[in-house]
Amino acid sequence: MKRIYIVPHTHWDREWYLSYQHFRIRLTRLIKGLLEILDNDPDYVSYHLDGQASVLDDYLDIHPEDRERLSTFIAEGRIKVGPWYVQPDESLVSGESLIRNFSLGIRKTEEMGGSLKFGYLPDMFGHISQLPQLLRGFGMSQAVVWRGLGDVAARSQSELLWEGADGSELFTYRLSNQMGYSELFRLYSDPDKAAEQIRGAAERHLIPASGIDTLLLMVGVDHMEPQRDLSRIIREAAPLLPEYELVFGTIDGFLNEAEEKTYGKDLFKAHGELRDTNRVTSGGFNFLLANVLSSRMYLKQANAQAQYLLERWAEPFSTIACGLAGNRYPDRLLEQSWIYLLQNHPHDSICGCSRDEVHRQMMTRFEWSTEIAGQLKDEALYSLLAQVDTSVLPNDRIIFHAINPLEHTRRNTVMAELYLPADAPAFRTIDIYDSEGKRLPSQVMDVRPEFRCVHHHETAVRDMAMLHNAAPPEERGILPGLEYSLKATVAFVPQTLPALGYATFTAVPNRKRVPERGVIAKGNSLENEWLKADVHFDGSVTLYDKKNGHCYQGLLVFEDGGDGGDGYTYSAPLIDEVFTTRGIQASVTVAADGEALGVLRIERSWELPAGLASDRKRRALERRICRLVTEVSLGVEDEWLGVKVIFDNQAADHRLRVALPTGLKADTSWSSAAFDLVERSVEVVQPDEAAWIEDAVGVFHNHGFAGMTDAGGERGFAVAPLGLPECEATADGTLYLTLLRAVGYLGSPDPLTIVSGAGPNFPTPEGQCQGTHTFRFALVPHQGRPLEGEVWRRAHEHHLAVQTVQMRHSAKVADQNGGDGTGALPLTQSFLQLGGERHSFVLSALKKADSRDSILIRLFNASDATGRTMLRWWQRIGEAYAVDLAENRLAPLVVTDEQEIAIEADGKKIVTIEIVPV
Numbered sequence: 001m002k003r004i005y006i007v008p009h010t011h012w013d014r015e016w017y018l019s020y021q022h023f024r025i026r027l028t029r030l031i032k033g034l035l036e037i038l039d040n041d042p043d044y045v046s047y048h049l050d051g052q053a054s055v056l057d058d059y060l061d062i063h064p065e066d067r068e069r070l071s072t073f074i075a076e077g078r079i080k081v082g083p084w085y086v087q088p089d090e091s092l093v094s095g096e097s098l099i100r101n102f103s104l105g106i107r108k109t110e111e112m113g114g115s116l117k118f119g120y121l122p123d124m125f126g127h128i129s130q131l132p133q134l135l136r137g138f139g140m141s142q143a144v145v146w147r148g149l150g151d152v153a154a155r156s157q158s159e160l161l162w163e164g165a166d167g168s169e170l171f172t173y174r175l176s177n178q179m180g181y182s183e184l185f186r187l188y189s190d191p192d193k194a195a196e197q198i199r200g201a202a203e204r205h206l207i208p209a210s211g212i213d214t215l216l217l218m219v220g221v222d223h224m225e226p227q228r229d230l231s232r233i234i235r236e237a238a239p240l241l242p243e244y245e246l247v248f249g250t251i252d253g254f255l256n257e258a259e260e261k262t263y264g265k266d267l268f269k270a271h272g273e274l275r276d277t278n279r280v281t282s283g284g285f286n287f288l289l290a291n292v293l294s295s296r297m298y299l300k301q302a303n304a305q306a307q308y309l310l311e312r313w314a315e316p317f318s319t320i321a322c323g324l325a326g327n328r329y330p331d332r333l334l335e336q337s338w339i340y341l342l343q344n345h346p347h348d349s350i351c352g353c354s355r356d357e358v359h360r361q362m363m364t365r366f367e368w369s370t371e372i373a374g375q376l377k378d379e380a381l382y383s384l385l386a387q388v389d390t391s392v393l394p395n396d397r398i399i400f401h402a403i404n405p406l407e408h409t410r411r412n413t414v415m416a417e418l419y420l421p422a423d424a425p426a427f428r429t430i431d432i433y434d435s436e437g438k439r440l441p442s443q444v445m446d447v448r449p450e451f452r453c454v455h456h457h458e459t460a461v462r463d464m465a466m467l468h469n470a471a472p473p474e475e476r477g478i479l480p481g482l483e484y485s486l487k488a489t490v491a492f493v494p495q496t497l498p499a500l501g502y503a504t505f506t507a508v509p510n511r512k513r514v515p516e517r518g519v520i521a522k523g524n525s526l527e528n529e530w531l532k533a534d535v536h537f538d539g540s541v542t543l544y545d546k547k548n549g550h551c552y553q554g555l556l557v558f559e560d561g562g563d564g565g566d567g568y569t570y571s572a573p574l575i576d577e578v579f580t581t582r583g584i585q586a587s588v589t590v591a592a593d594g595e596a597l598g599v600l601r602i603e604r605s606w607e608l609p610a611g612l613a614s615d616r617k618r619r620a621l622e623r624r625i626c627r628l629v630t631e632v633s634l635g636v637e638d639e640w641l642g643v644k645v646i647f648d649n650q651a652a653d654h655r656l657r658v659a660l661p662t663g664l665k666a667d668t669s670w671s672s673a674a675f676d677l678v679e680r681s682v683e684v685v686q687p688d689e690a691a692w693i694e695d696a697v698g699v700f701h702n703h704g705f706a707g708m709t710d711a712g713g714e715r716g717f718a719v720a721p722l723g724l725p726e727c728e729a730t731a732d733g734t735l736y737l738t739l740l741r742a743v744g745y746l747g748s749p750d751p752l753t754i755v756s757g758a759g760p761n762f763p764t765p766e767g768q769c770q771g772t773h774t775f776r777f778a779l780v781p782h783q784g785r786p787l788e789g790e791v792w793r794r795a796h797e798h799h800l801a802v803q804t805v806q807m808r809h810s811a812k813v814a815d816q817n818g819g820d821g822t823g824a825l826p827l828t829q830s831f832l833q834l835g836g837e838r839h840s841f842v843l844s845a846l847k848k849a850d851s852r853d854s855i856l857i858r859l860f861n862a863s864d865a866t867g868r869t870m871l872r873w874w875q876r877i878g879e880a881y882a883v884d885l886a887e888n889r890l891a892p893l894v895v896t897d898e899q900e901i902a903i904e905a906d907g908k909k910i911v912t913i914e915i916v917p918v
Contacts, residue, residue, distance in 0.1 A: 002213040003245045004202060005254040008230055009048035009220040011123060011181055012055055014086060015358045016222075016348040017746060017760045023223065024058050030225045031059045035066060038073050043231035045248040046077055048220075051120030052084040053108040054343065067112075074113030080250055082106055082115030083138065088345035090121075090128045091275070091701040092293065092300065092725055094307045095674030096844050096858070097345065098131075099885055100338050102138050103850070106886070118255055119143035119170065122181040124347055125289045126275035130675040132164030133910060137885030142255045143170045146180040147286055150276020153177050154691075156268030157211040159258055163271050165676045166908035171259045172270070173216065176205040178284035182221040189229055191236035199241060205282070212261040216254045273678060277696040279687045287758050290697045291570040293726035294655070294738040295352030296359055296767060301775075302366040303350060304723030304799075306341050306373070310334070312405045312800055314373040316500070316846035317380040319855055320831050320874075327383055329848045330376050337376075340369035353567030353746065353759055356766040381805050387823035388504060390807075393435070397506035400806040404497040407834050407843040412797050413493055413596050413635030415445065416804040418507055419485040422449060427509035432492040435504045435827040441636055442492035443515060443594025450487040491596040493636045497802060498830035500843075501874075519636070520598025521590050526634040526641075531781070533632055533641050539586035539602040541632060543641060545781035550715050552781060554661045556630060556643065557582045560608055562619045563655045563741055566748035567767060568758040569694070570655060570741060575618040579608055581628070591631060602630040611652035616750055624650040640720065640778040640794045645739060647775070652768045654742050660735040660779070662717040664710045669729030670786060671706035672795070675844070675860045675910055677786060682729050694754040698728045699738070705795040708733060709785060716786060720795035721777040739775050742768045792842055792862060832857065834903075835870030841903065844910070850887055854916045864907040871901045876918040883914045 010030060015023055037044050049055055060067055073079040085105035090098065109115035119135045119142065121127060126148035135143060143162060152160070153174060162172040176183050183201050187194040198217065206215040219230070227233070231248060238246045247253075278286045293300075315334060322329040344362045348354050385401045393399055402414050418430065432442040490507070497503050520526050524535045532544040541555040561578040565571035581604060592599035606628045609619035626648055633642040647656065670679045684698045700706070706727040707718030719727070719737055726738035746764050747757025778798035780791055834841055840863035849856050861867040880893040880901050893901050893913065905911045 001245050004215045004217050005247050005249040006217050007048055007251050010224045011222045012050045013348050014346050016354050019357045028062050034226050035069050037228055038078050046250045048080045052087050053105040054086045071113045082109035085342050086346045089347040089351050090124050092350045093345050096311050121145045128674045129165040129273040132168040132170045133166045136168045143172045146175040148274035151279045152270045153280045158209040159262050161267050161269040163269055177280050178205050178282045181218045184219045185221045187233045194233045195237040195240035214257050279691050281691045283693045287694050289568040290699055292351035293701050294741040295567045299352050300725050301723035306366050306369045309373045313377040318376055319848050321380040321384040333372055337369045337372040340365045356764050385805050387825045389823050397508050399506055400804050401502045401504050402802050402804050403502045404802055405800050406796055408499050409496050411637040413491050414802045416490045418488045422484040424486050427511045429510045429513045429515050430490045431508045431510050433506045440492050441595035443596050445491050446489040450485050453482055493596045500832040501830035504827040516595045517593050519595050521593040524588050526598045528636055530639045535588050535600050538583050548783045557659045560654055560656050563653055564616050565751050566743050566745040566757055569751055569754045571751040571753040573618050577619045597635050599631055599633040604628045608651040626650050640780045643777050645775040648772045656740040657736045657738050662708055662733045664708045664733040666708045669708050671702035672704050677862050682731050699726050701725045702727050705791055716782050718780040718791045720798050722799050744768050831874040833872040839869040840867045841869050854914050856914055858912045860910045861905040866906050868904045871903050873899050877915050878918040879916040881914040883912045
């Protein structure tokens, strides 16, 4: 006899075709009704509340009086929640954010009575290669999935194994390929009809796909409220189904039984990321929806900036500053910043496939997250750098510090923001000196008056402008923090900045020295020791890799085609017209030319179709002028070419991409992903017509860079986009980077690349992304495989620019936050170093432990091979431990030289280290 676990549930999109507040009203009624059912029906075994803890926060904000009732039912297992905080899109958010998502979700649900202990992944648009390792790191060994298995679903039964990039394995259950988590929306109240529903679902979908006699029947759908009479229906339908044993159960109960029954069986094993288009004839609505990577690109850009700010600035430097000058770690504020950010990570949110008001509200949450993280970063840097002993520096100079957030040394051009008195004398240059008095190459990029408000976390030093002005607070008026200044942006080239640390510099405005020209920019070319870029009449670029002797021609040609798709799917119109900038005369000017940096500006007025024609089968004849400005930049020591694109989008229903013909012949491309570097075939195989529900696509996600390497593995070329996650690589060696997709529907009325719109047919005019957009990326030619060519380092140098902090106008002014500049820190300091220039480890996190007074450092080995490095902390280490992702201690580590720990990890492994400074 087959056992059928019947599990009632809801899939709760926090926001989607309605806004968050609209859906929250429904949520309050759902949970209030659920509590009444559980109070009154002891036979109602359990309700699956969609595996995410945010629903608890959202409900209790309105009904705090129900906390105890909720907690009791969760502790009893009658309400199932966790382990996520929100169900994210796995591909569009950082690996570190996925860890924080689990950590926050598990903590919140444990506080309320208990968390689920398996990966519930019912509706994500594909799955990343390292999710098995992440789940294992939190003590989970099982997962439930639906989308992305593609051909795996055709070749395997519902019960399978999933092996992650590092070899971590999960017992995995694939939901019904036809209907997924919504096999039945509701059961009929009539037991005869309910029995026929259950029998039909089992015979049509569940039994043919299963290799065991235990089945999972999910009853529920998006935003579905619980049935009050469900326990009665199951009880009365059971005798009408003598061939089945009906179990009113839970998903975790089903998984445990299913795993036990498959023990010793030869299960199919899926490997790595699961992002294949459906290829099974019973596919139903099992779409992959890969083009959410490029919907509303401004969301992806804002997300990347917020993640970098939290992960690489606010947390690390708040951790380092903690304990110095009595600083406390701002754990609650950092958590709030993370919460705002994570609330933008649900798949319908960050994917850009919701109503316009949803995405407007997301931008507010991004702002809230970055406001908190930015303020905490500023406070940490100011309080930390106030401890630097600057007493040996000349008294008549501006003193500032340059901070490198990367785990390796760097020599890139730095943009210093220096604040001078509003009435400062005129100057032509600002000379920059290192701490030993050597003048460095520099040039003034911009000068403008600025009226700003600056705050400080200490009430005694509310006004950081006091650091620049000798007047006492009582003479500064009633609005402390307001300052009139002259802001000068100066590019300069430090010799070397220490790994995850700072160096100290001085600046002197100079009217006498004549600025040097022609160091980098020479006509329509930029050139340094490593690279040369020639800009042609149409704005295309030829890039010479002088170090390796290779040339890349025809770069930075823009292509624009029609798009009749929606927030989920790109769909070219039936008769498309593709516009290109190739051969169109562009205006090329020298925008910056000096000792440190050269910038060439390429300007075009590009006529593009206004939208689609009225029949939506072709692009309109009407044209709109879209201003397109490209700036290419090269610093004296840069090993990558910077690109900034400003596009004034006045057109609709189109997709803008930049083409990068590498000339490399390769069968695969590769890109960075969450804790991984993933290699993929450039060949796109379409589903059989009998199984087609959507086109297979060549686009793939990246977390900061993507590229190709020639067949011999000798040379490669990468693009390093900042918050632009959609790329494509073709068999002819061309990389395409999507900059913008402008569409006007949540679910298109007439897509050609998918069987139907994946969402309701609501107009979303703001999805047309009208207005001016700015995109940034770098071009990185290199030698060998991406790790051997140090693409990780170059990409991070582009994405994580050095920041500068000026403590005061001159050393003569008393430092209000640490005395007279005779602090305990040296002029140059590295806080964390990884030994060996060729190691394959990448820093993911530096933070305080959640429940102990210690520090966590998370790295991952991006290579396939075993990696080794030496981690050196700037302070003496008393104890050190290897910990898991839940921050449980696994084993003690040996500390050598009082400050160093030897790190060894197998390929693709995530390593988390806890250190207890003395």
